[in-house]
Amino acid sequence: MTSSAFTDRAAVRRARLRIGVLTGVIITLLVTVVGGVADTVMTRAQSDQVWRELRYGAARGDLSSPPVCTWLFARGSTPLANAPAGFPVNTDMDRVRRTHEAVERTVRRDGTQYLVRTQVRGDGRVVQAVFDMRFQLADRRHLWFALGVAEVVGLLAAAATGVVLGRLAVSPLAEALTRQRRFVTDASHELRTPVTQVYTRAQLLSRQAVAQGMPAPHREGLTRLVGSVGRLGEVLDDLLLSASLAAGPARPSEHRAVDLMALTRSVVAQEADRARDGRLTVAVDGPPHPLFVDGVESALRRAVGELLANAIGHTPAGGRIEVTLTRAGGTVTLAVADTGNGFDPAESERLFERFHRGGGGGRYGLGLALLREVVTHHGGTVAATGRPGHGARFVIRLPLGGPRAAAVPPPRSRVPRIGTRRAKAGRT
Template identity: 75%
Template sequence: MRFSQFAERTEVRLARLRIAVITGAIITLLMVVVGLVADTVMTRAQSAQVWRELRYGASRGDLSSPPVCTWLYAAGATPLANAPDGFPVRADLDRVRRTGDAVERVVHRAGTVYLVRSQVRADGDVVQAVFDMRFQLADRRHLWYALGVAELVGLVAAAVTGTVLGRLSVAPLAEALTRQRRFVTDASHELRTPVTQVYTRAQVLSRQARAAGLPAEHRDGLVRLVGSVGRLGAVLDDLLLSASLTADPARPAERTPVDLTALARSVVAEEAERIGDRGLTVTVGGARRTLYVGGIESALRRAVGELLSNAISHTPPGGRIEVALTRSGAAVELTVADTGPGFEPAEAERLFERFHRAGEGGRYGLGLALLREVVTGHGGTVTAAGRPGHGARFTIRLPECAPPPPAPAGSVPVTAARR
């Protein structure tokens, strides 16, 4: 479930559209190829036939009664009353008289095409035959018109066929994604209670082991067990949050103005014990006033907490972490920078892939991938920058929104419970 449900639906629609477009393109290409082949065959066949008739008429045709669409010109012969203007071509007749060789040419005139042949007949007369191609040209136009109508019908058929094929071919993918989301949600819910029970029991056993004075190796083993179960619970929380975002990402009804400055300070305060244990210095600065973004507070808290937790995990003891909030245009930027080992610049984008590991002991898991889902679902972006040995910097950019309206006088403020 790399994308939210909205993104998945968009991908499914785009896949269906691509199938319809490809099907239409294939049909269009086939129709164009068929049209070109038919036009080429018709043009060559018509031209060959007309030239045969023209040569026959020039050599043997009756000057007073030529074939249809043909006019014959010779010395002493009277042209027909419907003869086209501009004929005969005197230059061709003069050339034939000088050389005795036949001359053929194509003349474009008055919106039509004329084929012209001038030659010497067996009786010694010089004759010029002219053939009007207007009917053949009309046949070609009718052919392309018919192909155009067939193309429109084909496109409609292609659209219907592509839509049906798209639904039939993409439907299993959409169903598989739905089943995958349902399985993750159900499995996470079913596992959450026993994991919580195991985690609580492990904590109790760890405290009892310390009170009973058990050997250090047993106490250390219980501490590691508590940590492992705690991380398993965090993974389940990530899966549940991801499933909820995918099932109904950033529901508008649940979006409220969230004070990102106060939220960041609260997240830092929650990690105070862990920060102190590692001897780190964490500062929150930048904005001198409250900065509001619209969204789901629990999801945004999880995102900011993931950045801070990630920085704490990868900053050596005695290091420094800076959390800065700034206003940039119509957006709010929250940056978490640490003095940890950093990472290769080429790995920046891949850090947000699920279970990706950047180098030995590098950042990996669901956290950063889930972080991007949360931020993207809120209409924002998240980027990473860093160099080996120079720490890492993660920046969340979210659209700013107006602060919430003031509470009515006498009302009691309600604070949402934290998970």
Template identity: 80%
Template sequence: MVHRARLRIAVLTGVIITLLVVIVGSTASMVMTRAQNEQVWRELRYGAARGDLSSPPGCTWLYAPGVTAPRNGPAGFPVRADLDQVRRTHDAVERTVRRDDTVYLVRTQARADGHVVQAVFDMRYQLADRTHLWYALGVAEAVGLLAAAVTGVVLGRLSVAPLAEALGRQRRFVTDASHELRTPVTQVYTRVQVLSRQAAAADLPAPHRDGLARLVGSVGRLGEVLDDLLLSASLTAGPARRAEHRPVDLVALARSVVAEESDRTRDGRLTVAVDGPPHPLFVDGVESALRRAVGELLSNAIGHTPPGGRIEVALVRVGGGRVELTVTDTGPGFETAEAERLFDRFHRGGDGGRYGLGLALLREVVTHHGGTVAATGRPGHGARFTIRLPEHGPPPTAHAARRPVRTGHGC
């Protein structure tokens, strides 16, 4: 998250500086082009109306009947059609002619003495000035981008540093607090279990036994929350957890998780089917984290499936070198618009059910492993949760891992 924030600040800084350079450059180019055109047209109109036919100003040629055409004039001039039109209508004609890799401004008009004069101006020097301006703007843009990159990196580090420090402190607090609470909570859980068994053996009244049973469940859930917090903190630690990655057989892991939940499924009169290939499907990751993620999916399905329902766990290899694990149940389902919000922490569903940290932690685990998770469902038609993880090659066998040792002499 910190890296994305820094990158976003750098990109936004670069975009802002680039836009400023573009806006300034475009404005300068527009002003320069308009000023040049207005100046040239003013000079051209003056030359056509009052200019000396024998010695026109630079870059300008004047054509009139009975006047010898200039020797250095551009080819294709004068424009005879404009001369004929002015003779007929006595109205001035202006046009722009593109020829010989340049632009000519042409004005044809009748003078006060009745002679029709055509003035031609060569814009090549003005066009060269505009090209030089765009070249300078390109250099300024390159320098601006470099400055934007450096500025963005510096601003990103300076502005995000407090956020990174706060997140680090938060992660350390969660980890330390969870570690400190883990031992006493485990001791309380063990003691409550012992008391619950003693209460059952001593034939205490039913309200007392029910109260101890609820206490056992509450303390157990508290321990699960602490485990979730520890796992979430370890995942956000980043590269420190990477050393624990190893090839994990997702098929065997899913069957193991289903077997661990057999008591709950039997008590809830649920049917759980695992459909997977006979061969392993390996993914690269932390086995304990992946086990927790798959267990959360199965636990979520068990908690939302009514007695007599069915839960299906399917594993398959899909395109793009990925492994897909799907958990489908016959529970009440959920609204389609609610699918993404299910993965928010402590989200409360439309049916009043609260999802706590489980699904949010599930998404953290899957994202940490380079995968994706999605939920689909409809009210009254159950739900389906799909995890996709990058496939990984099988671990090296013990025989392949051993390397022959040469003894003796020789090449």
């Protein structure tokens, strides 16, 4: 899968996941808020009711027959047989005798909670009322258990809802991306033939202008026209290659064992004229034996050519470009280093974005973005390092392959390429 296709599909998956997560968070918050409100209301209502009953029992309750879950203690009275251990709280009773002020407290004991009120009755007796909260606490636990079940059900519902909403909401996005790629492919194919015809006609007119001795401005204009149409053809080639990579893995018949060492030397030889015109030194260093990788030769040639063209376009006259190939374990490394104008290290990753304009004012383009698509398509990685005024270094790493006895060469393109790759005005 290519980096662009992977990015698109990853964006769709992230959108679906985000919808599911947001739905789950909303349901969780709703259940939590409802549970918190319900618990607060229940706790307050229960406490108010129990304290009212407890105060009434302490003031007027029958010591021998108190209300349910309530026990009354007083000096000289016999507690009920089922009275909880540890009561009465004698310190509270002594305090009330001294101060004649009621005392209320909460006591936690034996895995439950007791509300205790001690006061002086109208007849002067000090009475302590104790209420067992175990049933109220059980109601609260049941409430939270029910809310927990509701939370689990809510999360399951959120997951199902998120999947459904994600598909309904994100499907148009996925479809739009598919249509966009199909449009780019169709438009590139449809434009390829007329652009080829225009390029051929422009070349013919340029030769006729030279042969017929037309004025220099006319000849220069035709030369610029040929160059412009050639660059347009290169953009169409880039779009077609990008679209074919985005369509998925190449057919088995298109894959073969490619000698990256021989391919690199071939590309360097093709760019020799441009290097001489720019008074550049291009050195190739690598092992004497082949370095095989598995892939599509035309695409790999395009990637290596892009790296070399990029280096030539950014290296001033008298500069040097070093192309190095090495093997380490199961990886083949291709490095292209130049003594050009370099770039800001902060731009190292953005250089591979489509239509990115670098800090040096380079034009928009697809070159390095397409390079990364090709490398990623072959299971490799590409990275760039550099500093302003100190050159740049691009490194491609590809899995090591091997020669195949029955390798099938890739099919030739039905439409010839227009022109040759020219130097870029910016690292794009």
